[in-house]
Amino acid sequence: MTVSSRMQLITALVQRDPDRIIGTRESDWVDFKSVWPGVGPYDLGTDKGKYELAKDVAAFANAGGGLIVCGFKAVQKTTELYETATKATPFGKELVKPNSYKDVLTEYLRPLVKVDFHWFDHPDGDQDTAGHYFVIEVAPLPEQERWAIVTRGLNEDGKFVRGAWAIPVRNGDTTAYLSPDEVYRLVNDGLRVRRGPAARPTPHADRAAERAALRSRLNMDDTPVLFFQSTPSPLTGLLPGMYATGGVVEALTHQDTLRGVTAFNFASGIHRPEPLDGGLLLTSPPRWGLWVEADGSVTAAVAADREMLGWAMESYGSHQFGRISVFVLTEITLEYFRLVDRAILPRLDGPWTHSVVAVGFAQAPPRTLAPGADPEFPFQGAPQPATSDAWSQSWEAFGDPERDAHAALQRLYPLFGLDVAANPFTDPAAGRVDPQRLVGVS
Template sequence: MPASSRSELITFLAQQRPEDVLGTAECDWVDFKGAGHGAPYDLSTHKGRFELSKDVAAFANAGGGLIVCGITAKQQANELVEVARKLTPFQQSLIKIDQYKTTVDELVRPLVKVTYQWFAHPNTDEVSGHYFVLDVPGLPEAERWALVRKVLNDKDQFTEGWTIPIRHDDRTTTLSPDEAYRLINDGVRSRFALPWTTPPAPRSDPAEARQELEEHMMWQDLPVLFWQSVPQNAPELVTGLHSQDGIRGALLNQDALRPHGGFNFSLAYNAPEPYRGGLLLTDNRRAMSVAADGTVTAAALATDDMLGWGMERGFSEKGRLNVVALSEMMLEYFRLVDHKIVPAVPGVWEHRIVAVRFADEPPRKLAPGANPAFPFIGATQRASTNDWNMTWTAHGDPEQDAHEGLQRVYALFGLDAAQNPYVRAKALSTEALRAAFQ
């Protein structure tokens, strides 16, 4: 069963089902790199460094994608594109992630925050090793285009110059000189045609916002789940941010499914406070901040105090996440953000899920189905990494965006969000959750 999306492919690898990736065609969101007898990219050479940078920049220009190392793709005579045909996992010692990070940071402009992930091959097969995946985020339209600031000469050595790689279906090509000239000329004309236009304000840095919130809460050593929502065309200051009729009022008077005793960001006894020019609403186990430019950063402890509520005390399940708590909090976040905050900044928004320290001892665990008090399917699965960072373009519909968020959390545990009892089709159902409360 070929993968139909980035999140599904990641789920297959996290569940140690790499054979399910076979048959997936290379396209504008995935490229396969067979390992052969060495690493997919030889970063000891200029050519290898250029190829890595070119592939990263191409996906950044195409809305994001995966570079999957350890799976070989081939094109048959009757096919138009290359298709994943053979599993070629390799040893982790062949790749030094710091070299990948250094190469991309040095050669690609603007900076692209690639996520690097290892996935183990099943131990039961004759072959062994790991798959290495580079998850490349897409650049916002206003920040395109990514370029590689060196080119190769006829001896495969770096020389001065630059190129703009683009992803076209299953191929990586480059922007033509004529098209590059047109883009530059359009920019020059717009600059002189609108002399009164001020440049957009610097956008909030999502990573810095998470770190600042984590330090403010003193959660640096605890497992935390983050939600973030970032406007692509952020203003310097959102209109009505501190107004009772605006975002401050929305935080103070949330339309929660369960205002008292539910898993949400509604705090009956705490009011939003000024925080770094924006707002902060928090208690000792959950927090939500809204920056001056509208960027939202929310967090919840993945412990028995919040997302694992009652699992340790009630069922002796240390580290296990409560499916109701996770599902309800996921939906409540997007009910608030999609309905009350996103409309304050028109345009495209990006949502993000980040899980940190989920694999530390004792690891966070999740099972398909409902909580142990109800019928459930299968055994608990452990979180597969400590650094999980996934994004998507906002739908603006809370149930759809909550489902997107659940997909990314479940993939961290090698699970499919369809195994969540409150998912209906491609949505996290409000009605199904309401029924669970009764």
């Protein structure tokens, strides 16, 4: 077995199941470090060790962030292109002093990069091995703050060279460096921006890895899925009040829904939000899952099958088509934004980006959507099949649930060749979803 995402790797360590990580290849999101006896993963008593730590952290910060997982031996076989975790090598906590790691990063990185340190225990009862695993979680620098620079270089003897510097970048399973030509271009681009008009905002980064991780955790890899995502800009660190009284955990546990926990929303009378890697995960398999990350980013997944979006639609139309309920689609969309716009967005200043992503909707049998309401209500036309398997649309959040829900549906309906005005629960003139129309049907 291997893991394919940060969430899966952290989950394996939390569950004391390091064997699941064996066979995982190094990539743009994970680097494995074995441990030197009596020294640890980085020898901070040497210039070379300090440089290696600063370089590895900067490389992930200059890419998409990632995990430096200490306590696994990685080997590149002659028949493979990548180094792969081949053996668990847990070690004693006395070999790592997190404050010393922080001091090195503070001294040798500009700007300061956000990192979190995590310890995980090796399973009890192992007669051959004992100890712990140490994970350095590196947050990506926002685009407008890149690049992280290591403020020293190394000579051939492994000694610091003052006045030298480097800009490392994680590239697949290796570390590359920006060339002098690239640095020259960046400097001149910056000068031109200063002299000219204000730079355009950085485009919203697609959080595909988070969607894939949540989809896998819900065992929805073969199920068409509708995702909602919300991301602050810039990513500034930890979302305030994640576990506090009156904070996010309470908002998820006691949701203010339109029609109670048995309706189509992200509330549950059975499941409770679980702490996960500094954030919270709330799931109700096989129907939906919602993940609030430590930095405030939110990813929600909804199954586009008879368990959720196709609820009660099986008896209407051919069995070859996966018909989506207009009512369910509209209610779950509005409930997502009622939760996120009210409980998450106000905790971080600055613009937020909302996204709606439909994955696998055109695969056989395709998901279909009809104009008007569901068949038991006034019916306007035939169901239309989805025309893409990878539909993704984003917009700057309004922070108003009814407006954001309308914006999501406005971007989803064209996937089926329809206009959002065909949805009877919307007010196109006002650009809003009308909650009273939904409650009135129930």
